[in-house]
Amino acid sequence: MSSKNSVMVFIQQDDGTVSDVSIELLSKARDLATQLRTEVTGVLIGDAVKAEAAGLVPYGVDEIFVIEDKRLKNYTPVPYTKVMVEMIKKHEPQIVLYGATTTGRDLGPRIASNLKVGLTADCTDLQIGDYSFKDSEYKDILYQIRPAFGGNIIATIVAPEKKPQMATVREGVMKVGSPQPGYKGKITPVTFSFSDADFPSEIIKRIREEKLVDLKGSQIIVSGGIGVGSKENFALIYELAHTLGGEVGASRAAVDAGFISKDHQVGQTGTTVRPKLYIACGISGAIQHRAGMSESARIIAINTDNEAPIFQIAHYGIVGDLNDVIPKFIKAFKAKE
């Protein structure tokens, strides 16, 4: 039996494979638990998923509870809420983290509502600190930091009076720690008894394709916006990305215009990225887009409008038509040898 007050992570699996965001969260949970001098626990729910747990322990996880049932193969809200609520009541963690995925954002609010505790959505940073409110002083509280108001403000939210403190955390923002092969952690199967009433949703069909676009794993991203002008013109964006060994991204406006598929979308409603180099071509730089790429180490903005907001966060700015600028860029890079 693990100690109470742990930092607990809901470990999401899709088709039996643990999601990247869960590994990011276990890594962050390890940092937080070290600061709080407590343990990291995880809850893994699915069908025949126990084998996945061993690979997670080296991220500094002290105990993983595994709940298996054929009917838990795919996520549905009612039984997953039941399991998590019971696990939280039994183990009394001080913090519970979920990925801000479709699953995490479906599940987290139900649990918070059931337990009558706070939940902060889509956090981009988590810290530990103190908080004073009226006459009360709270030590070692979780600061839950998130953009709000369409990304125009950054809010720090706390929920000091009730445990656990819970947050969903955006994918791709927490760094994956280095695994420690000898880390000692337990894997504990937990038995639940379910009735048919626990499974009111029937998944008739589930179609899920692995993303063909790896934006998060790419060190160089060349993104096109509405200024690219057409689907055909995106060929130039692809050519620059291919030349530099990078991936192709896009703004929401370009996706909405049908120039490119949503898999490529960078920004608040797309993927959050922080590559070594981000080249924004024909992207004005709406705050929702900047929220997904402003942490890039270097940003080059290419735009015909010298007042475009993207120039306000760029390190290099080129005012000009991308059809004219990109070929020069490709030529210069190819000439380097």
Add this chain to the structure above:
Amino acid sequence: MGLNLIVLVKQVPDTQNITGEAMKEDGTVNRAALPAIFNPDDLHALEAALEVKEAIPGTKVHVLTMGPPSAAQVLKESLYRGADFTALISDRKFAGADTLATSYALKCAIEKIGTYDIVFCGRQAIDGDTAQVGPQTAEKLGINQITNVSSIEKVDPKKKELVAKRSIEGGFEIVKASFPLLLTVNDEEYVPRPPSVIKMMSYKNAGVGGDESAYDESYLNSAGTERNKDIISLWDIAAIHARVESCGLAGSPTKVKKIESVILKSEDIKMIENTGEAIADMVHELIADHTLG
């Protein structure tokens, strides 16, 4: 036999189209200068409900919103599009509610309506982007949910169940579930209808409360009568039988510790001339610092 549908909507500041006028000199947003609009996803939810109403005769659409008196505007806009009944949940004691306290008040209001088959919500609101109130309300009502619904494939009023398509990362799910059920609807398939001119004419003077009938309990049992159709009911904390300690700031476990405005400021940007030579110099600089390789 028609269905009883409830749509939860919200009036929000328009954070998506921030113009120069809404920016202050220090680069932060002047929230007071933003127009108040019908939350975009909620219009998709309303459209989904209205399409079910059109497909199943006898179906009634109730629209609820929580907010200050000015939020009645989104209820009027719902009437213009075809809602049958609307209620504004408004009380100073609701002020400062986080998503938990909001979902509690909405649950109390839904229970006041009584029997219902489907509760529709937008996937998320553009002011907070939390997507939490829908699932939190479903849990408080003790009912099942399907979130991020792009379309309803089939509704069976006899079996009291539906089949919906929901978006997930990299694909979709087709899910079957029985009523009562809460859905959160995304912006992928439902195109909100424009307001009907005829309805705008007939509802343009609709006021909140209006007269005693705002609290007339016959509202609850008279779904189908035309008597109160031009009334936007006003429900305060007593009307929905909510506990004060679970509402507003008192019922909200989360507190805002700090708000920082995102400031748009120029960093040390290097402007590169659009010439082959200048661009080549930039490329060499990026190769030299190992950004490109």
